[in-house]
Amino acid sequence: MADTPLVQMTGITKRFGGVTALQNVDLTAYAGEVLAIVGDNGAGKSTLIKVLTGVYQPTEGQIFIDGQKVDFSSHAEAIDAGIDAVYQTLALADHLDPAANMFLGNELTKTIFGIEILDNKRMRSETERVLMERLGVKLKSLDAPTESLSGGQRQAVAIARAVYSEGLRVLVMDEPTAALGPQETARTLKLIKNVKAQGLAVILISHSLDDVFEVSDRVHVQRRGQCVGVVKTSESSTQEVLGMIVGAEEAA
Numbered sequence: 001m002a003d004t005p006l007v008q009m010t011g012i013t014k015r016f017g018g019v020t021a022l023q024n025v026d027l028t029a030y031a032g033e034v035l036a037i038v039g040d041n042g043a044g045k046s047t048l049i050k051v052l053t054g055v056y057q058p059t060e061g062q063i064f065i066d067g068q069k070v071d072f073s074s075h076a077e078a079i080d081a082g083i084d085a086v087y088q089t090l091a092l093a094d095h096l097d098p099a100a101n102m103f104l105g106n107e108l109t110k111t112i113f114g115i116e117i118l119d120n121k122r123m124r125s126e127t128e129r130v131l132m133e134r135l136g137v138k139l140k141s142l143d144a145p146t147e148s149l150s151g152g153q154r155q156a157v158a159i160a161r162a163v164y165s166e167g168l169r170v171l172v173m174d175e176p177t178a179a180l181g182p183q184e185t186a187r188t189l190k191l192i193k194n195v196k197a198q199g200l201a202v203i204l205i206s207h208s209l210d211d212v213f214e215v216s217d218r219v220h221v222q223r224r225g226q227c228v229g230v231v232k233t234s235e236s237s238t239q240e241v242l243g244m245i246v247g248a249e250e251a252a
Contacts, residue, residue: 004067006031006201007052007083007170012061014047021047023225025061029170029201034192036204036212036233039222039245045205048222049172052203053085054078065169082169088178090158094147098139098157099127101146102164130160135194152184152191159191163200171195172203177211189215209238221245 005028014022022044029035037045050056052063054072063070065081072078092101103123110119124142131137137156139149146154155176162171173192177185192215196202206212212219213233220230221244229244242248 005029005064006066007203008064008067009048009052010062010064012048012051012063013059014044014051014056015059021225022051022058025222025225025227027052027220027227029203031169031201032196032199033217034196034202034204034215036206036216036219037222038206038209038212038219038241042224043222043245044225045222046174047225049085049174049203049205052078052170053083053172079165080167082165082167083172084162084165084168084170085172085174086155086158086162086176088175090154092146092154092158095145097144098131098142098146098149099123101157102127102130102161104161126164127160130164131156134163134198135160135191137191150184151180152187155180155184155188156191159195163195163198168200170201170203172205174205175207176204177206177208185211209241212241213238223247 007029009027012022012025025048039045051058054075054077070081093104108119108123109116127142135156139153146157162168176188180188189211192202204216216233218230218232219241221228221241
C-alpha cells in the first residue's frame with residue numbers, strides 16, 4: 001500500500017436545503033487497498049460516495065487525487081479522473097449478452113467498404129480477455145443474455161466494464177454482495193481482492209461486517225452524517241465496529 005493517499009476528501013459537508021447529510025467528513029483511500037465504508041441507513045455513506053464520484057457537489061470541503069485538488073461537476077468528469085462506481089443495481093441491460101453490456105455506449109466499430117459497423121468479434125474477445133486477465137473469470141458462454149448469468153457472474157460483467165478503462169484508479173462498489181447466496185458472495189469477494197491486487201483503490205460500501213472483515217484493509221465508520229472513526233481491520237473486530245456504528249460508547 002502506498003504511503004500517500006490516492007484519494008483525500010477533507011471537510012466534506014453536504015446540505016440538501018435544511019437537511020445536513022454530511023458534516024465535515026474526512027476520507028482517505030490508498031492505491032492497493034480496500035477501504036470499507038459502513039454505517040446505518042441515513043449515516044451518509046451513499047451521499048459521501050456520490051460526492052466522490054461527481055454525482056453531487058459538496059456544499060463545503062475539498063477532494064484531492066494524488067495531491068491535486070479536483071472539482072467534479074458530473075460523474076463523467078470523475079470517470080475521466082479515474083474514479084468509477086459499480087452500484088447495487090449493476091445497470092446492466094439484461095436482454096443483451098455480456099460483450100454488449102461491456103461496451104454499452106462505447107461500442108467498438110470497424111469500417112467495411114466505407115461503412116462503419118459494430119465489431120462484435122473484437123468486443124467479444126476483449127470481454128473474454130478482461131474478464132480473465134483482470135478478474136480471473138471465464139464465462140461458459142458469451143452468447144447468453146446477461147439475465148441468464150448468476151449473480152456473481154453479473155457482478156463480474158459490471159466490474160469488467162469499469163476496469164476496462166485503462167485510466168481507472170478508484171473503484172467504488174456499493175453493496176456488491178447484497179441478495180447473493182454464500183457461494184456467489186465468496187466469488188464476488190474474490191473479484192474485489194483481484195481488483196485490489198492490481199493496485200487500484202477499492203472503496204466498498206457494505207452492510208455485511210463479515211464481508212468487510214474478509215476483504216478490507218481499513219474501515220471508515222459513518223454515523224449521523226459524520227465519520228466517527230477509522231480502524232484497521234487487522235487491529236479491530238466486528239464487535240468494535242458495530243459499537244461505533246450504533247454509538248455504543250455514547251450510550252455507555
